[in-house]
Each structure stands twice: as structure tokens, then as C-alpha cells.
Amino acid sequence: MRADVVDERTEVVDALREQVRRFCEREVNARDIDAAARIPKAVLEGLGALGVFGVTLPEAYGGAGLRLEDACRLVDELARHDRSVAVSVGLHLGLGTRGLVRYGTAAQHERWLPKLASGEAIAAFSTTEPGAGSDLSSLRTVAKEDGAHLVVDGEKSYVTNGGFAGLFTVAVSTPGLGGAQRGQSLVLVEPTDPGFSVQREEHKLGLKGSSTTGLVFENARLPRERLLGEPGQGPRMLAHILSWGRTLMSAGCCGGAAYCLDKTVAHAQQRTQFGRPLAALDVVKERLALMHARHFAMEALVLATARQQDDEALAVHSLAAKVFCSEGAGWVADEAVQLHGGLGFIEETGVAMVLRDVRVTRIFEGANDVLLTHLGTAELTRRASEGRRHSVSEVEAALDDFALSLHSTHKLRVFRQPRLLHALGAATAWVMASRAATQRAHLTQHPTQLAFAKLVEQQAHAAVARASTPLTDDTLVHAALGLERTGARP
Amino acid sequence: MNAPANVDARVIHLISQLVPVKPQDIKPEQRLRDDLGMDSVSSMELLSMLAEDFELDVGVEDVADVHTVGQTIELVKVFLAKKAA
Numbered sequence: 001m002r003a004d005v006v007d008e009r010t011e012v013v014d015a016l017r018e019q020v021r022r023f024c025e026r027e028v029n030a031r032d033i034d035a036a037a038r039i040p041k042a043v044l045e046g047l048g049a050l051g052v053f054g055v056t057l058p059e060a061y062g063g064a065g066l067r068l069e070d071a072c073r074l075v076d077e078l079a080r081h082d083r084s085v086a087v088s089v090g091l092h093l094g095l096g097t098r099g100l101v102r103y104g105t106a107a108q109h110e111r112w113l114p115k116l117a118s119g120e121a122i123a124a125f126s127t128t129e130p131g132a133g134s135d136l137s138s139l140r141t142v143a144k145e146d147g148a149h150l151v152v153d154g155e156k157s158y159v160t161n162g163g164f165a166g167l168f169t170v171a172v173s174t175p176g177l178g179g180a181q182r183g184q185s186l187v188l189v190e191p192t193d194p195g196f197s198v199q200r201e202e203h204k205l206g207l208k209g210s211s212t213t214g215l216v217f218e219n220a221r222l223p224r225e226r227l228l229g230e231p232g233q234g235p236r237m238l239a240h241i242l243s244w245g246r247t248l249m250s251a252g253c254c255g256g257a258a259y260c261l262d263k264t265v266a267h268a269q270q271r272t273q274f275g276r277p278l279a280a281l282d283v284v285k286e287r288l289a290l291m292h293a294r295h296f297a298m299e300a301l302v303l304a305t306a307r308q309q310d311d312e313a314l315a316v317h318s319l320a321a322k323v324f325c326s327e328g329a330g331w332v333a334d335e336a337v338q339l340h341g342g343l344g345f346i347e348e349t350g351v352a353m354v355l356r357d358v359r360v361t362r363i364f365e366g367a368n369d370v371l372l373t374h375l376g377t378a379e380l381t382r383r384a385s386e387g388r389r390h391s392v393s394e395v396e397a398a399l400d401d402f403a404l405s406l407h408s409t410h411k412l413r414v415f416r417q418p419r420l421l422h423a424l425g426a427a428t429a430w431v432m433a434s435r436a437a438t439q440r441a442h443l444t445q446h447p448t449q450l451a452f453a454k455l456v457e458q459q460a461h462a463a464v465a466r467a468s469t470p471l472t473d474d475t476l477v478h479a480a481l482g483l484e485r486t487g488a489r490p
Numbered sequence: 491m492n493a494p495a496n497v498d499a500r501v502i503h504l505i506s507q508l509v510p511v512k513p514q515d516i517k518p519e520q521r522l523r524d525d526l527g528m529d530s531v532s533s534m535e536l537l538s539m540l541a542e543d544f545e546l547d548v549g550v551e552d553v554a555d556v557h558t559v560g561q562t563i564e565l566v567k568v569f570l571a572k573k574a575a
């Protein structure tokens with residue numbers, strides 16, 4: 001992922017990226033990691049020695065103090081070599097440490113940041129529970145005050161890096177704490193804390209080398225100083241932490257897609273059928289062009305997202321990036337398998353593993369369907385209060401029309417129609433990606449990039465048109481499921 | 491259960507349909523998000539239910555500054571007064 005705005009830090013990141021690339025080519029074998037379902041310790045130690053675990057941590061604690069954008073470029077590089085490694089590092093830099101960096105006290109920083117920056121300790125993050133996945137308001141893991149301690153009880157699921165993490169940022173329910181009746185807070189947990197245990201590794205479809213475990217808290221006593229940030233302010237902090245996490249995860253999707261794209265281009269040039277290379281066949285040419293364009297837009301949207309300074313803007317951009325990049329990576333990997341033919345289905349080729357690896361990116365850090373409803377809500381609120389804008393591109397105007405028609409037809413009732421919000425979210429993600437791709441191409445004025453941007457704009461138009469077509473008839477949906485159509489709203 | 495008649499109680503009754511909190515535990519000073527666990531989607535859903543229940547012509551732009559139960563009740567009262575005028 002090439003930086004599109006070059007500044008004094010770009011060179012530093014370029015140099016580190018190059019070191020990481022060489023290290024990965026030498027030491028990281030994705031097929032071995034997949035087969036053994038673990039990342040060798042030497043790989044994590046080697047990356048630690050290169051400073052990868054400290055890139056976004058403050059310089060005062062041994063980190064490099066680099067920005068989100070810089071970290072994205074590194075995670076992208078890692079994902080070109082191995083997605084399990086990229087996810088483990090990306091989680092550490094985003095969800096794992098962002099809360100501590102932003103909301104931690106000086107004492108908390110001193111205690112953990114140096115180890116986290118060197119990679120001696122790797123960070124994990126946990127919100128999901130057996131009964132609380134998409135609906136985070138229903139957390140059951142509870143922390144209650146007991147003098148100078150918090151006593152935590154409950155169970156957590158699917159914690160990335162859980163098997164080897166040295167620090168866990170955990171979301172817990174804290175009724176009444178900090179004055180918030182149904183409040184949630186964040187606590188910092190060490191693996192050796194009494195009453196805390198890490199469960200067995202899960203067996204997964206992809207990202208097999210990454211660690212995914214449950215956590216159990218049984219009367220776990222944590223000193224009160226383990227509270228991170230303001231008590232009862234969990235959701236606010238989570239919103240910021242998740243923005244970072246989703247952006248970094250999207251960068252990993254770009255790396256996975258880039259690997260598939262490179263492999264597919266090489267294969268299509270070298271493989272001959274019907275007396276010509278595959279790459280000379282009309283249908284294949286179009287596929288390759290669309291893969292390039294989609295990947296270009298994914299990168300552009302990640303870079304544009306990572307540069308957002310305002311928390312609210314970062315949150316909305318990261319929703320779009322997460323959905324667009326996870327879907328894009330899945331699509332590119334699937335096309336890569338297809339264009340490799342039978343070879344694509346064979347594990348040794350490599351693209352099949354990416355298809356397995358990226359599948360979960362549409363689920364974790366917020367299932368895409370849930371995030372699209374949030375994105376639709378955010379966009380509708382914004383566009384309805386701004387009204388129709390002048391001198392925007394055609395595709396932006398089409399999205400304005402769609403949003404404003406939803407508002408004028410349904411008024412506030414639209415917020416009780418998740419399928420409409422979801423459709424608007426889907427169109428919005430494409431339009432934001434198209435905007436980012438166009439801006440990126442205009443910076444370079446490179447003819448290939450201008451063509452990528454145009455292709456993405458055409459697809460964004462189609463996405464808005466698709467989203468604006470009437471929803472599947474509710475009566476049919478209910479009939480298909482054999483349900484009575486009760487409580488249906490107009 | 492039938493919806494109660496007075497405005498405060500009716501708003502609180504509607505809120506209690508969206509969050510797992512009993513009407514008697516919902517207080518005007520509570521924040522929809524931090525105290526009642528709503529998010530951007532469910533808080534807009536609530537305002538939408540209110541607009542329909544009270545038959546008010548509220549627009550998206552009118553609800554930007556509504557964060558607490560008390561402000562929600564106030565918004566309904568203002569729009570009821572506008573409707574009556």
C-alpha cells in the first residue's frame with residue numbers, strides 16, 4: 001500500500017515496510033503456519049525486534065509514535081505474506097493497545113507500554129460473550145466494587161491473541177459505577193490475575209495460525225486501578241477503539257487482496273488456453289481490471305479513513321472501510337480462485353487459503369449487516385440535516401437523492417426499517433470508496449489509476465441503483481418463511 | 491399492557507419497550523446511551539416510535555440534541571404544543 005500523501009514519516013514507514021517484507025519472505029511460511037495452526041515464536045520475536053509491535057505506541061515508552069495510516073501500511077504488508085500474522089499484529093496495534101494509549105493513566109502506561117512496544121507482551125481485546133455478540137448492550141460479564149477491588153464474574157468468547165496475550169482490555173458491565181445505571185466499563189487484565197483463566201484454542205475455517213480463545217472470570221479480584229478511563233464510559237471508549245481496529249483490519253484485507261491479485265495476474269499471463277494467455281481473453285481482461293480497481297479503492301478508502309482526525313468522522317469512515325474492504329477481499333480472493341481454475345482449489349497455490357482467511361473479516365469487529373445499518377443511520381442523519389448539496393459528483397448526488405427520498409417518504413419512521421437503513425449503508429460504503437478512489441487517482445493523475453477510479457464510480461452507481469430499488473416484498477418474505485405477518489409496519 | 495395517558499409516562503413506557511429496564515426505573519436525568527445502553531440506531535428508533543405514537547411531525551434535524559430521557563419528554567411536549575397551536 002503506497003502512501004498517497006507523502007510526508008516526513010512516509011520514508012520511515014517505507015523503510016520499515018521493506019524490512020518487514022524481507023523478514024517475512026525469509027521467515028514467514030503461510031502454509032506451515034496454516035498447517036500447524038500456530039505462529040512460530042521466532043516470527044513474533046523477529047517482528048518485535050523490528051519494532052513492529054510498537055509502531056503506534058508513544059515514543060516515551062519505546063514505541064515509534066507513528067500514525068494509524070502508517071500502521072495500516074505495515075499491516076497491509078504483513079497480510080500479503082500471512083493473514084494470521086497480520087491479524088495478530090493488527091489486533092495488538094488497534095483494539096489491543098489503543099484504549100490503553102488513549103485512556104490510560106501515567107501509571108498504567110508505565111506498567112504496560114514498554115513491554116507492549118517491544119513485543120515482550122502482546123495485547124488482546126475482549127467484548128464478545130456467548131450471549132452478547134452483535135448486541136453489545138447485553139454484556140453479562142460484570143465487575144462489582146469491593147473496597148479497593150473490582151470483582152469480575154463472567155465468560156468471554158473468541159478472543160484474538162488470547163492464548164499468548166500479556167494484557168487484555170476487557171469490556172464489562174458495571175451497573176451504577178460512575179453514575180451510569182446500565183454502564184459498561186473497560187478493565188485491564190493480566191493472564192496471572194487470580195480467578196481469571198484462558199480457555200482452549202478454537203478450531204477455525206481460516207486464520208488458523210491466529211490464537212482465538214475464550215476467557216473465564218470466576219470471582220476474579222482486580223485492583224481498582226485496573227479500570228481503564230472513566231468508569232461507565234465503556235461504550236464511548238469502545239467506539240474509538242473499534243474505529244482503529246476496523247481500520248487496521250481493513251488494511252489487512254487490502255494485503256490479502258493484493259496477494260491474490262499479484263498471483264492471479266501472473267497466472268493469467270503465463271497460462272495458455274485457446275492458443276492465447278488467459279490474460280488476453282476478453283472476459284478475463286474485464287475480471288482483472290475490476291479486481292485491480294476494487295483493490296485500488298480498498299486501499300484508497302483505508303488511507304482516507306486512517307487520516308480522519310475527528311473521532312466521529314473516523315468512526316463513520318471505519319464502518320465503510322470495514323464493510324467495503326472485507327467484502328472486497330472476499331470477492332477478489334474468490335475471483336482469484338476462479339481465474340486459477342482447478343489450481344485455485346489446490347491449497348499449494350495459496351489463494352484458497354486467503355479465501356478461507358478473509359471470510360471472517362465480514363463477521364468480526366462487527367458483522368457487516370449490523371455495521372451497514374449503523375452506517376445507513378449515520379448517513380441518513382447527516383444528509384437529512386444538510387439537505388441536498390450542490391456541485392457534488394453524479395454518484396454523490398444519486399446517493400443524496402436516495403437518502404432524501406427515504407427521509408421525505410418515511411420521515412423518522414425510516415429508523416424503524418432496518419432493511420432500508422441497511423440498503424442505504426451498502427450504497428454509502430460504495431460511494432465513500434468511490435470518492436476516496438477518485439481523490440487518490442486525481443493526486444497522481446496516473447491514467448491507470450484514473451481508469452480504476454472510473455470503474456469504481458460505475459460500480460458505485462450500480463450499488464446506489466440496486467439499493468434504491470424497492471425492497472423484497474415483506475409479504476413474500478414472511479410467506480417464504482411460513483410466518484404470519486404480525487406486527488408489520490407500513 | 492395499554493399505553494399510559496400522560497406524556498411523561500407514555501414516553502417512559504415506549505423507552506421501556508426498547509431497553510431491558512422497567513418503567514419505574516427510568517428517570518428523566520438518565521442518558522439514553524450511557525445509562526440506558528442505547529446506541530445511535532436504537533435511539534433513533536425510539537424517536538421514531540415517539541413521533542408515530544404522538545402523531546408528531548418531527549424531522550431528523552430536530553432530534554440531534556436529544557440525549558436524555560428528560561430531553562426526550564421535552565421534545566414531545568414542544569411538538570405537541572406546536573401541533574395544538
Ligand SMILES: Cc1cc2nc3c(=O)[nH]c(=O)nc-3n(C[C@H](O)[C@H](O)[C@H](O)COP(=O)(O)OP(=O)(O)OC[C@H]3O[C@@H](n4cnc5c(N)ncnc54)[C@H](O)[C@@H]3O)c2cc1C
Pocket residue numbers: 091125126127128132133134135157158159160161204207212360363364365366367368369370373418
Ligand atoms: C476468528 C475470530 C476472532 C475474533 N476475535 C475477537 C476479539 O478479539 N475480541 C472480541 O471481542 N470478539 C472477537 N470475535 C467475535 C466477533 O467480533 C463476533 O463473532 C461478531 O461480533 C459477531 O457476533 P456473534 O458471533 O455473536 O454473532 P451474532 O450476533 O449472533 O450474529 C450472527 C449473524 O446474525 C446477523 N445479525 C445479527 N444481528 C443483526 C442485526 N441487528 N441486523 C442484521 N443482521 C444481524 C449477522 O449476519 C451476523 O453475522 C472474533 C470472532 C472470530 C470468529
